[in-house]
Amino acid sequence: MNVWGIHMGVHVGSNPIEKGYIGIGWHQLGDLSLVGNSRDAFKMALADKIDYEKKGAIPVHAGVLYRFVEEMAQGDIVIYPSKSDRLVNIGRIVGDYEYVESDQHGYPNHRRIKWLDSFPRTDFRQVALNEIGSAMTMFMVNRNRDEFLSKVGLSDFEVDLADTEDDNDDETITESVAQLAELSTQDFIIKRLHSRLEPYEFEHFVAHLLECMGYKTRVSSQSGDGGVDIIAHNDELGFEPPIVKVQCKRSTGSNGEPEASQLLGTLGEGEFGLFVNLGSYSRPARLLERNKTKLRLIDGDELADLIMEHYPKMSPKYRTLLPLKQIHVPDL
Numbered sequence: 001m002n003v004w005g006i007h008m009g010v011h012v013g014s015n016p017i018e019k020g021y022i023g024i025g026w027h028q029l030g031d032l033s034l035v036g037n038s039r040d041a042f043k044m045a046l047a048d049k050i051d052y053e054k055k056g057a058i059p060v061h062a063g064v065l066y067r068f069v070e071e072m073a074q075g076d077i078v079i080y081p082s083k084s085d086r087l088v089n090i091g092r093i094v095g096d097y098e099y100v101e102s103d104q105h106g107y108p109n110h111r112r113i114k115w116l117d118s119f120p121r122t123d124f125r126q127v128a129l130n131e132i133g134s135a136m137t138m139f140m141v142n143r144n145r146d147e148f149l150s151k152v153g154l155s156d157f158e159v160d161l162a163d164t165e166d167d168n169d170d171e172t173i174t175e176s177v178a179q180l181a182e183l184s185t186q187d188f189i190i191k192r193l194h195s196r197l198e199p200y201e202f203e204h205f206v207a208h209l210l211e212c213m214g215y216k217t218r219v220s221s222q223s224g225d226g227g228v229d230i231i232a233h234n235d236e237l238g239f240e241p242p243i244v245k246v247q248c249k250r251s252t253g254s255n256g257e258p259e260a261s262q263l264l265g266t267l268g269e270g271e272f273g274l275f276v277n278l279g280s281y282s283r284p285a286r287l288l289e290r291n292k293t294k295l296r297l298i299d300g301d302e303l304a305d306l307i308m309e310h311y312p313k314m315s316p317k318y319r320t321l322l323p324l325k326q327i328h329v330p331d332l
Contacts, residue, residue: 002076003141003148004067005132010083012105014283017089017115022078023100023107024068024137026050026061031099032069032109039066064138068109069097078113079141079148081121081132085254085280086190086300088124088132090152091115116152120252120279122191123151129187185324186304190278192322194252202250203229205318206276209306212313215244227262232274242272249277252300257284264288264295272296276303 006022016022028049029035035045042062052058072093080089095112103110121129128144141148149155197205207217207230215232230246247263249255255277263273271294275281278300281289289297298306307314311324 002071002073003079003145004072004076005079005081005134005136005139005141007134007137008080008082008107009105012082012107013084014082015105016080016113017082017118020091020113020115021110022080022091022113023103023105023111024064024109025107026065027106027108029065032065033097033099035065035069037070039063042066060136064136065109068111068138072097072111077149077152077154078111079132081129086121086252087118087254087280088121088129088148089115089118090148119151121187122194122252122278124148126184126187130184133184185308186301189304189307189322189324190252190300194250194278196321197250199248199250203248206230206246206248207232208315208318209303209310210244210246212310213306228266242270244272244274246274246276249275249279251277252279254280254282255285256282257288260285260288260295260297264292267294274298278303 006024008016008023012023026032026046029045032042035041039059039062042065043058046052046058046061046065047055074093074095076093078091078093080091081087082089091113093111094114098110098112100108100110102108124147125144128147131141131144132148193202193205203219207219210217210230210232215234216236217233218231220229220231227247228245229248230244232244232246234242245263245266247259249259255275260273260275260281263275267273273295275296276298280299281297285297289295307322308324311319311322314322
């Protein structure tokens with residue numbers, strides 16, 4: 001049983017989970033089952049159909065395509081870290097290769113998947129998250145496969161490590177360094193806030209971050225806040241609009257449309273709603289945000305980015321909680 005990792009763009013949202021598949025691109029090649037059953041055949045097809053600036057990328061991409069069509073097998077496990085909701089999705093391959101020309105997200109090459117479960121990234125050790133943070137579109141999960149398998153009640157009864165030849169070139173390694181640095185920092189921030197702060201302390205942290213961004217804030221009492229944890233405003237006394245009502249959730253899971261609607265229901269004239277959590281939001285919640293100009297949803301990734309942006313202004317108390325230092329990584 002092989003354990004595969006796969007990346008798909010943030011634009012696919014929850015579609016692969018809801019419809020039970022994984023997909024990869026390279027639409028220029030058409031139906032991959034017609035290319036041939038060797039890596040060399042895929043190399044030739046890529047060189048013929050795509051104008052590569054760096055020829056070293058051809059064997060890397062050929063390896064991905066060959067594995068997706070020829071080496072992936074029914075019964076293998078797939079780990080898909082989705083970017084849209086910060087969840088690690090684990091499933092089992094239940095179908096052979098399919099070419100779906102009508103795929104709306106630019107991934108016409110499919111495999112059917114029975115998804116077993118989804119977990120917040122905070123459920124895994126950082127070393128395991130780093131492994132599935134590979135810059136490759138598709139890759140083998142070897143070193144930490146036991147950790148992922150145990151989450152869905154599977155034992156690692158068969159180790160079948162696929163050939164890893166041609167899986168890296170200089171550009172891929174460089175990109176991986178930059179991506180892993182960003183992901184690791186976001187994971188560190190979210191895990192620290194979740195493990196070190198109680199819910200009411202998290203509200204005070206968010207209020208402090210808003211103050212670093214130029215707002216005046218008041219944190220509601222621990223009981224009877226009516227769904228509003230923080231009141232933020234621009235003037236000293238808070239009489240002049242706009243007034244921002246903030247709801248804070250320390251959860252690393254997904255918050256839905258009902259919770260966002262509850263915050264909207266507290267808003268009066270000249271007031272706006274800000275929902276902050278450490279996890280993600282459901283598709284209906286994001287659609288509500290899109291249709292309501294008074295509502296803004298901040299997820300774990302966005303919160304981490306805001307913290308890094310305003311980190312120099314933060315108090316020593318919170319910089320001790322989140323010890324960060326500036327580094328330089330390749331910017332691709």
